Amino acid sequence: MTAASIRADGWGWRHAARTRPAVAGLSFSVEPGERVLLLGPSGAGKSTLLAGLAGVLGDAEDGEESGSLAVDGAHPATTRGTAGLVLQDPQANTILSRVGDDVAFGAENLRVPRDEIWTRVREALDAVGLAVDLERSTAALSGGQRQRLALAGILAMRPGLVLLDEPTANLDPEGVVEVRDAVVRMLDATGATLVVVEHRVDTWLPVVDRVVVLDPGGGVLADGPADAVFARHGDALAECGVWVPGHPVSVERREVAAGDELLRASGLVVGRDAPVRPPVDLALAAGTSTVVTGPNGAGKSTLALTMASLLPRLGGTLAASPTLAGGLSPDPGRWRSSALATRIGTVFQEPEHQLVGRTVREELGIGLRAVGVPRAVHAARIDALLQRLRLDHLADAHPFTLSGGEQRRLSVATVLATGPRVVVLDEPTFGQDRRTWRELVTLMADLVADGAALLSVTHDADVVRVLGTSTSTDRVVGLDAA
Amino acid sequence: MIGTRRVAPPTHLDRVNPVTPFLAAIVLSLPLLVTIDVVSASVALVLGIAGLLAAGLRPGTIVRRTWPVLVAAPLSGISMLLYAQPAGRIHLRVWLAVISDDSIALAVAIVVRVLAIGVPTLAILAGIDATRLGDGLAQVLRLPARFVLAALAGIRLFGVLREDWDALAAARRARGLGDGGRIRRWLGMAFTVLVIAVRRGGRLATAMEARGFGHGERTWARESRLGRADAVLLGAAVLIVVAALGAAIATGSFRLVGT
Amino acid sequence: MSTITAPSGAPTVSRFRWRVVDIVTASVLAVACGLLFVLWNGVGGAWFAVADAFTPGFGGIAVGPWLLGGVIGGLVIRKPGAAIFVEVVAANVSTLLGSQWGIETVYSGLAQGIGAELVLAVLLYRRFGVVAAMATGIGAAVGAWTLELFLSGNLAKGPEFLGIYLGSLVVSGALLAGLVGWLLVRGLAATGALSRFAAGREAQRRA
Numbered sequence: 001m002t003a004a005s006i007r008a009d010g011w012g013w014r015h016a017a018r019t020r021p022a023v024a025g026l027s028f029s030v031e032p033g034e035r036v037l038l039l040g041p042s043g044a045g046k047s048t049l050l051a052g053l054a055g056v057l058g059d060a061e062d063g064e065e066s067g068s069l070a071v072d073g074a075h076p077a078t079t080r081g082t083a084g085l086v087l088q089d090p091q092a093n094t095i096l097s098r099v100g101d102d103v104a105f106g107a108e109n110l111r112v113p114r115d116e117i118w119t120r121v122r123e124a125l126d127a128v129g130l131a132v133d134l135e136r137s138t139a140a141l142s143g144g145q146r147q148r149l150a151l152a153g154i155l156a157m158r159p160g161l162v163l164l165d166e167p168t169a170n171l172d173p174e175g176v177v178e179v180r181d182a183v184v185r186m187l188d189a190t191g192a193t194l195v196v197v198e199h200r201v202d203t204w205l206p207v208v209d210r211v212v213v214l215d216p217g218g219g220v221l222a223d224g225p226a227d228a229v230f231a232r233h234g235d236a237l238a239e240c241g242v243w244v245p246g247h248p249v250s251v252e253r254r255e256v257a258a259g260d261e262l263l264r265a266s267g268l269v270v271g272r273d274a275p276v277r278p279p280v281d282l283a284l285a286a287g288t289s290t291v292v293t294g295p296n297g298a299g300k301s302t303l304a305l306t307m308a309s310l311l312p313r314l315g316g317t318l319a320a321s322p323t324l325a326g327g328l329s330p331d332p333g334r335w336r337s338s339a340l341a342t343r344i345g346t347v348f349q350e351p352e353h354q355l356v357g358r359t360v361r362e363e364l365g366i367g368l369r370a371v372g373v374p375r376a377v378h379a380a381r382i383d384a385l386l387q388r389l390r391l392d393h394l395a396d397a398h399p400f401t402l403s404g405g406e407q408r409r410l411s412v413a414t415v416l417a418t419g420p421r422v423v424v425l426d427e428p429t430f431g432q433d434r435r436t437w438r439e440l441v442t443l444m445a446d447l448v449a450d451g452a453a454l455l456s457v458t459h460d461a462d463v464v465r466v467l468g469t470s471t472s473t474d475r476v477v478g479l480d481a482a
Numbered sequence: 483m484i485g486t487r488r489v490a491p492p493t494h495l496d497r498v499n500p501v502t503p504f505l506a507a508i509v510l511s512l513p514l515l516v517t518i519d520v521v522s523a524s525v526a527l528v529l530g531i532a533g534l535l536a537a538g539l540r541p542g543t544i545v546r547r548t549w550p551v552l553v554a555a556p557l558s559g560i561s562m563l564l565y566a567q568p569a570g571r572i573h574l575r576v577w578l579a580v581i582s583d584d585s586i587a588l589a590v591a592i593v594v595r596v597l598a599i600g601v602p603t604l605a606i607l608a609g610i611d612a613t614r615l616g617d618g619l620a621q622v623l624r625l626p627a628r629f630v631l632a633a634l635a636g637i638r639l640f641g642v643l644r645e646d647w648d649a650l651a652a653a654r655r656a657r658g659l660g661d662g663g664r665i666r667r668w669l670g671m672a673f674t675v676l677v678i679a680v681r682r683g684g685r686l687a688t689a690m691e692a693r694g695f696g697h698g699e700r701t702w703a704r705e706s707r708l709g710r711a712d713a714v715l716l717g718a719a720v721l722i723v724v725a726a727l728g729a730a731i732a733t734g735s736f737r738l739v740g741t
Numbered sequence: 742m743s744t745i746t747a748p749s750g751a752p753t754v755s756r757f758r759w760r761v762v763d764i765v766t767a768s769v770l771a772v773a774c775g776l777l778f779v780l781w782n783g784v785g786g787a788w789f790a791v792a793d794a795f796t797p798g799f800g801g802i803a804v805g806p807w808l809l810g811g812v813i814g815g816l817v818i819r820k821p822g823a824a825i826f827v828e829v830v831a832a833n834v835s836t837l838l839g840s841q842w843g844i845e846t847v848y849s850g851l852a853q854g855i856g857a858e859l860v861l862a863v864l865l866y867r868r869f870g871v872v873a874a875m876a877t878g879i880g881a882a883v884g885a886w887t888l889e890l891f892l893s894g895n896l897a898k899g900p901e902f903l904g905i906y907l908g909s910l911v912v913s914g915a916l917l918a919g920l921v922g923w924l925l926v927r928g929l930a931a932t933g934a935l936s937r938f939a940a941g942r943e944a945q946r947r948a
């Protein structure tokens with residue numbers, strides 16, 4: 001497959017469930033073989049554009065198209081297979097239950113002859129550095145392996161246009177570089193055109209020719225070689241949410257004295273069926289922030305869920321202090337769900353499981369009701385939070401239809417709304433643009449200043465810096481590979 | 483879950499294409515379903531079990547796979563015993579229930595027939611690998627690939643059911659929704675799992691289309707064919723049916739349902 | 742409904758053509774129904790067996806949940822074949838996981854699916870309200886009843902039994918399959934999970 005070109009003329013798309021278009025008035029073109037980094041604030045329509053380029057937005061039942069979009073001169077829906085798309089949600093990219101079948105799937109659809117398919121499958125797995133058995137179950141892969149599998153599935157199709165939607169979110173720093181290099185190897189070999197979406201630009205700047213910044217209001221905000229764009233529009237772009245290199249974010253941290261100890265883990269053994277790592281000792285005190293880092297699969301999420309007493313511990317003790325327990329048993333595992341929710345708030349790595357409401361507004365109300373906040377003040381609190389996290393225009397939208405970053409903010413907001421004394425956050429900032437990141441981290445910092453104990457699990461170096469090293473009571477706990 | 487069984491030692495059945503057990507089950511069951519007499523059913527049952535043993539299935543495996551039908555079969559006769567159209571000598575009459583010579587014969591016949599159809603078909607169908615079945619359905623039976631593959635992908639979504647369930651239980655507990663009656667909570671979670679599965683299905687469809695799925699012809703990385711083992715299994719099913727019906731006709735007990 | 746403009750150059754498709762998302766969603770619903778069947782094979786199966794054995798035909802009351810696939814499939818997908826597809830795939834899942842009726846489960850699924858499908862076809866795939874749902878459930882029940890003339894040898898039974906059995910099946914089909922199925926689809930739609938389906942968009946305001 002030869003490299004593909006892209007041309008958009010006033011293109012736009014409105015999802016059927018929305019009154020406002022996700023993308024509007026977009027005009028730009030990409031030459032064959034160009035490598036483009038697509039930027040824009042969370043909710044600007046980046047994922048929607050990639051889906052449009054892959055021809056998978058659907059038909060008139062799914063939404064309303066305006067203007068025109070062409071890949072190699074034809075509507076993308078008619079040239080499917082020219083473009084290979086890796087979706088934002090890593091889970092969603094796995095199609096079949098065996099690794100070999102999954103990689104072969106795209107090639108089969110493109111009618112590649114049988115013998116060649118298996119050659120391609122092996123080459124693709126080699127290229128992305130995924131050395132597992134072809135019969136291996138796709139359910140038994142770590143986050144990083146899953147991302148590689150998705151890339152291999154695209155690679156085996158030999159597409160002329162490679163579309164990647166935040167392919168390295170949730171990977172550890174080593175994994176990020178490995179996956180990026182796999183992509184570059186693949187492009188060098190095939191010469192395909194690349195459009196990649198990623199909020200953190202540092203990873204991709206060395207390998208792309210050009211950046212295109214989407215304007216959430218419609219159209220393109222900036223377009224050109226990265227250096228030129230950032231030199232000319234750097235300040236303005238940073239202001240509207242782009243992570244412009246050389247524009248570090250800072251969040252004010254107030255120095256507060258550590259308060260009472262709230263939760264203590266001693267010799268805590270964590271795991272689902274078997275321990276995933278050696279016993280952990282960790283104490284969380286009021287007004288302190290603790291950041292947990294470590295490679296993929298180190299057991300960070302498992303530890304976080306166990307500390308929040310949502311997974312049974314396999315050994316050791318977890319004790320709530322009288323300050324936190326407030327008359328209940330010191331073992332949080334014995335608390336009723338409503339008691340737990342008012343004391344320990346948890347944000348899950350996967351937002352999907354956590355969201356139960358039918359609208360964004362309802363979602364936030366659930367927690368307030370559970371902790372007994374008087375109804376009269378619900379609306380005011382919810383509105384303030386929505387505005388701060390830039391979700392106000394989505395108050396009536398269904399949580400599951402939000403963009404990746406919007407969904408993450410909502411899931412963090414559900415916990416912030418109720419203000420429990422211990423807050424456990426698993427990758428709270430993934431998928432955020434510079435502006436929403438700042439709002440989120442500021443809210444987290446405020447929680448600490450107001451006396452909460454914060455435990456954040458993250459791969460995000462800026463979170464480590466701001467919440468792990470800014471005040472004398474901050475702490476970073478590095479877990480090594482399990 | 484589907485496709486993760488096969489703990490039993492290997493048998494000749496492992497060599498057949500997964501569509502063949504379905505075909506064999508149909509060949510075996512359809513003629514028996516329109517007949518109702520104890521001779522054809524008994525012959526089919528005996529030969530069916532003999533066939534399973536010859537294929538290498540252990541008696542223990544057969545019982546383990548078919549216990550539901552072993553339990554259900556006797557009960558299925560009672561209804562026939564009580565409510566069949568009476569004929570011959572009448573033994574007992576209570577309101578609508580009548581036990582007659584004929585109803586006794588029919589009841590025995592239906593019990594044996596349930597076993598004759600249920601035991602062999604369950605034993606050969608249980609635990610078929612879903613992926614290989616999909617290959618066979620599309621390539622051997624030529625069912626539309628779009629439907630077969632989408633069904634396979636849909637089945638995979640439920641492979642992560644347990645993890646979803648656990649994660650969901652944890653999330654509800656974290657948000658203060660985990661109290662209340664067990665049954666209500668379970669129903670709520672079951673519904674939420676369904677919602678998540680449907681949503682994943684939507685995204686899965688997108689992912690499949692993004693890899694060029696849904697347009698006419700495609701090739702298959704793994705070939706699915708019929709072989710000698712398949713011929714043997716199908717032949718055995720035909721033989722059993724012929725022998726069963728032949729025996730019934732020869733002994734004069736052959737009887738179509740409803741006559 | 743959304744305002745529909747013909748997108749430039751995008752392929753136009755008929756109202757009845759299955760999109761990939763239709764097939765995958767139908768499969769997901771079918772597997773879910775299949776798992777429900779497996780659970781119900783235990784509880785409902787025992788109820789059915791006992792009621793069928795000791796009452797003249799009232800066992801039919803337990804049958805409704807096995808008819809859900811056709812109703813849900815038809816109401817969500819709204820395309821020809823959806824009721825049959827979902828009910829048959831569900832029956833196959835139940836069979837492969839080991840139901841007490843073996844291959845007969847597949848025949849039942851087919852007959853019940855056809856029954857449901859016929860009702861939807863008569864309604865020209867245009868009506869999906871609660872009445873249509875209950876009629877669909879009844880269609881599936883009649884399909885089940887017809888097949889069981891042979892499957893359970895019911896042809897040999899007396900008219901009273903057949904009448905009572907049909908009546909109890911119809912009630913169960915209308916309520917446990919039709920009404921319950923309609924409620925389930927409405928619940929699903931309210932969660933936004935069906936936003937790519939007409940069934941989902943009717944329930945949702947645009948945001």
Ligand SMILES: Nc1ncnc2c1ncn2[C@@H]1O[C@H](COP(=O)(O)OP(=O)(O)OP(=O)(O)O)[C@@H](O)[C@H]1O
Pocket residue numbers: 015016017018021022040041042043044045046047048049088394401402403404405406431936
């Ligand atoms: N399936 C959908 N149904 C309805 N609305 C949607 C759907 N997907 C996205 N949207 C909305 O369209 C807008 C653009 O979403 P999109 O996912 O394209 O943003 P994005 O730029 O990728 O954001 P992020 O960086 O947070 O991933 C958002 O307001 C989002 O809520």
Ligand SMILES: Nc1ncnc2c1ncn2[C@@H]1O[C@H](COP(=O)(O)OP(=O)(O)OP(=O)(O)O)[C@@H](O)[C@H]1O
Pocket residue numbers: 141142143144170172272276294295296297298299300301302303349645
């Ligand atoms: N739901 C689960 N069921 C069984 N095992 C799991 C589950 N989730 C994670 N694991 C396993 O437990 C180990 C620790 O996983 P965990 O999710 O805690 O890692 P992590 O440090 O959070 O990694 P990441 O940075 O990728 O999120 C891994 O080996 C993983 O494969």
Ligand SMILES: [Mg+2]
Pocket residue numbers: 046047048088165403404405
């Ligand atoms: Mg996105």
Ligand SMILES: [Mg+2]
Pocket residue numbers: 300301302349426
């Ligand atoms: Mg994790």
